[in-house]
Amino acid sequence: MRDPMSNTYPPTDAFAKTAHADAETYAKMYADSMADPDAFWGEHGKRIDWIKPYSKVKNTSFAPGNVDIKWFEDGTLNVSANCVDRHVETRGDQTAIIWEPDDPNTTDAMHITYRDLQTSVSKMANILQDLGVSKGDRVVIYLPMIPEAAYAMLACTRIGAVHSIVFAGFSPDALGARINGCDAKVVITADHAPRGGRSTPLKSNADAALLHCKESVKCLVVKRTGEQTTWTDRDYSYNDMVLEADDYQKPVEMAAEDPLFILYTSGSTGQPKGVVHTTGGYLVYAAMTHEYTFDYHDGDVFWCTADVGWVTGHSYIVYGPLANGGTTIMFEGVPTYPDAGRFWEVCAKHKVNQFYTAPTAIRALMAAGPEWVEKHDLSDLKLLGSVGEPINPEAWNWYYNVVGKGNVPIVDTFWQTETGGHMLTPLPGATTLKPGAAQAPFFGVKPVVLDPQSGEEIHGNDVEGVLCIGDSWPGQMRTVWGDHERFEKTYFGDYAGYYFSGDGCKRDADGDYWVTGRVDDVINVSGHRMGTAEVESALVAHVKVAEAAVVGYPHDIKGQGIYAYVTLMNNEEPSEDLRKELEKWVRSEIGPIAKPDLIQWAPGLPKTRSGKIMRRILRKIAEDDFGALGDTSTLADPSVVEDLIENRMNKS
Ligand code: WT7
Numbered sequence: 001m002r003d004p005m006s007n008t009y010p011p012t013d014a015f016a017k018t019a020h021a022d023a024e025t026y027a028k029m030y031a032d033s034m035a036d037p038d039a040f041w042g043e044h045g046k047r048i049d050w051i052k053p054y055s056k057v058k059n060t061s062f063a064p065g066n067v068d069i070k071w072f073e074d075g076t077l078n079v080s081a082n083c084v085d086r087h088v089e090t091r092g093d094q095t096a097i098i099w100e101p102d103d104p105n106t107t108d109a110m111h112i113t114y115r116d117l118q119t120s121v122s123k124m125a126n127i128l129q130d131l132g133v134s135k136g137d138r139v140v141i142y143l144p145m146i147p148e149a150a151y152a153m154l155a156c157t158r159i160g161a162v163h164s165i166v167f168a169g170f171s172p173d174a175l176g177a178r179i180n181g182c183d184a185k186v187v188i189t190a191d192h193a194p195r196g197g198r199s200t201p202l203k204s205n206a207d208a209a210l211l212h213c214k215e216s217v218k219c220l221v222v223k224r225t226g227e228q229t230t231w232t233d234r235d236y237s238y239n240d241m242v243l244e245a246d247d248y249q250k251p252v253e254m255a256a257e258d259p260l261f262i263l264y265t266s267g268s269t270g271q272p273k274g275v276v277h278t279t280g281g282y283l284v285y286a287a288m289t290h291e292y293t294f295d296y297h298d299g300d301v302f303w304c305t306a307d308v309g310w311v312t313g314h315s316y317i318v319y320g321p322l323a324n325g326g327t328t329i330m331f332e333g334v335p336t337y338p339d340a341g342r343f344w345e346v347c348a349k350h351k352v353n354q355f356y357t358a359p360t361a362i363r364a365l366m367a368a369g370p371e372w373v374e375k376h377d378l379s380d381l382k383l384l385g386s387v388g389e390p391i392n393p394e395a396w397n398w399y400y401n402v403v404g405k406g407n408v409p410i411v412d413t414f415w416q417t418e419t420g421g422h423m424l425t426p427l428p429g430a431t432t433l434k435p436g437a438a439q440a441p442f443f444g445v446k447p448v449v450l451d452p453q454s455g456e457e458i459h460g461n462d463v464e465g466v467l468c469i470g471d472s473w474p475g476q477m478r479t480v481w482g483d484h485e486r487f488e489k490t491y492f493g494d495y496a497g498y499y500f501s502g503d504g505c506k507r508d509a510d511g512d513y514w515v516t517g518r519v520d521d522v523i524n525v526s527g528h529r530m531g532t533a534e535v536e537s538a539l540v541a542h543v544k545v546a547e548a549a550v551v552g553y554p555h556d557i558k559g560q561g562i563y564a565y566v567t568l569m570n571n572e573e574p575s576e577d578l579r580k581e582l583e584k585w586v587r588s589e590i591g592p593i594a595k596p597d598l599i600q601w602a603p604g605l606p607k608t609r610s611g612k613i614m615r616r617i618l619r620k621i622a623e624d625d626f627g628a629l630g631d632t633s634t635l636a637d638p639s640v641v642e643d644l645i646e647n648r649m650n651k652s
Pocket of ligand 1: 265312413418516524
């Protein structure tokens with residue numbers, strides 16, 4: 001219930017009584033986690049099963065030139081044993097995964113029990129082993145949201161292989177770069193990926209990608225739609241092999257710090273980096289955040305609408321919920337197919353208790369109108385979650401009042417691919433909610449606000465700066481695949497001794513945190529992270545483009561849209577056809593998510609006398625904020641700016 005004086009929402013009595021943590025418990029546990037991380041995590045590390053228990057807990061350093069992060073380092077375990085086998089003993093017939101297909105009218109949902117899961121994961125592990133995959137090898141997964149994606153992830157962990165999932169919306173070029181980047185032995189794909197009633201030819205994308213990869217890379221193909229695909233010598237049929245595969249494969253013993261997965265993510269340079277997460281700390285953190293943040297209890301049905309191609313899907317569709325013996329939904333579709341009631345229909349159909357989605361989806365569904373929500377019975381919902389970008393108050397209120405009927409808490413979770421799990425988030429039984437704020441640190445997380453210029457820590461409340469983290473937590477990434485120096489430089493190079501998030505933040509008068517958005521050249525499009533440099537390098541790779549600069553601008557549904565300023569080669573003329581050609585080009589270089597929303601032809605770009613593009617100015621123009629261009633006196637040619645303002649693209 002809302003407190004009208006302060007526009008805050010204290011925990012309901014029911015939550016405060018039954019939640020894993022009420023306000024007092026949170027305060028005590030948080031204080032313990034700060035005072036003695038070894039004791040705190042030594043205890044909570046036991047929530048998962050270890051083959052050989054750890055004797056050391058935390059061994060981490062953020063020291064310049066020597067960033068080194070180890071948790072539970074002498075313990076051994078297996079992730080698939082934790083997410084599958086240990087539950088077969090206690091809850092073998094419980095549904096582990098509910099699979100909900102893209103088209104509910106042609107395909108039925110599937111309920112996969114823990115016992116089924118053990119067989120399917122074992123078989124997939126056995127197949128991978130037959131294809132020559134062993135401990136430490138990399139496997140790229142390029143699949144739709146089908147159960148085989150979860151089997152593949154868990155199968156890798158079962159035999160100690162390191163998976164790297166590439167979102168099925170990425171182009172062949174992006175896929176090829178990632179296969180080569182981690183030197184994968186096998187790529188797992190499907191014939192086609194149905195999504196929103198349309199179908200992406202994944203296998204032919206994989207074929208195109210593999211043209212640029214080593215010949216030895218094998219391709220395991222899962223049949224999803226049964227549509228025709230080409231077949232080459234490197235291809236293997238999952239559906240054939242699964243008939244012969246052993247239905248039990250023993251989980252191997254892994255060290256806590258062995259890599260679990262690599263996930264490529266965008267940064268402020270052109271090349272995406274391979275974020276590496278390891279086995280023990282990640283699993284403890286994913287499981288614990290899943291239980292506390294969502295107040296997950298035995299028997300609950302949990303739905304995170306993300307794709308396993310993003311970290312949200314790793315931690316909160318697969319690893320967290322399954323480590324906790326939960327029931328998790330895997331959804332193949334989109335929010336608006338067959339109609340704008342799909343999310344709510346699925347919630348009602350499977351009696352969803354916790355629902356976790358992104359502000360961009362909420363805004364799109366809000367625009368479709370409340371009647372789509374009201375048609376469905378949402379009485380099983382106990383909690384709503386938000387992730388991916390700051391949630392604007394309008395969307396928060398709609399989510400709270402229309403979806404939650406005014407009595408379900410919202411957890412606004414701030415975290416990143418790099419952090420493995422939630423960093424700042426309300427806890428539903430403990431926190432008095434403030435719409436738009438991620439609010440409070442999870443256990444073990446030490447947020448600090450730094451002055452961006454001096455790098456000094458800003459103490460006290462009612463302050464603003466950049467968000468850093470003062471000490472390590474178990475779910476933290478350990479390195480950039482193959483480039484530890486880049487890891488140190490990217491995250492520890494700007495502010496020595498701190499992990500730098502790349503986000504700006506405020507700490508309000510009550511000490512609550514509000515994340516204000518990226519302060520680097522990363523933009524957030526529909527909750528997906530995009531490096532502006534990546535889109536720029538795709539654009540300039542086109543023969544007709546001389547130069548390009550890309551910035552974000554406010555977009556009603558996506559949060560931020562992609563605004564590209566393009567200077568053409570001397571002999572080229574701007575045209576609508578060329579605009580379409582460039583859009584198509586970027587889609588094929590990176591993927592549909594990187595397609596510029598607006599392209600402005602720029603005869604010249606604003607540059608300093610030393611030739612540096614002044615992005616600050618380009619951002620202001622894209623934001624329609626001409627009054628605040630700031631100092632333009634250092635520009636080599638100030639008239640360039642006049643031209644850009646005059647020809648600014650319309651946002652609509
Ligand atoms: C960036 C990380 C792991 C979450 C999915 C995106 C932004 C994420 C919030 C939030 C404000 C948020 C930040 C962050 N972000 N959640 N609740 N409030 N901003 O993961 O692709 O690694 O992107 O998303 O800017 O740095 P990602």
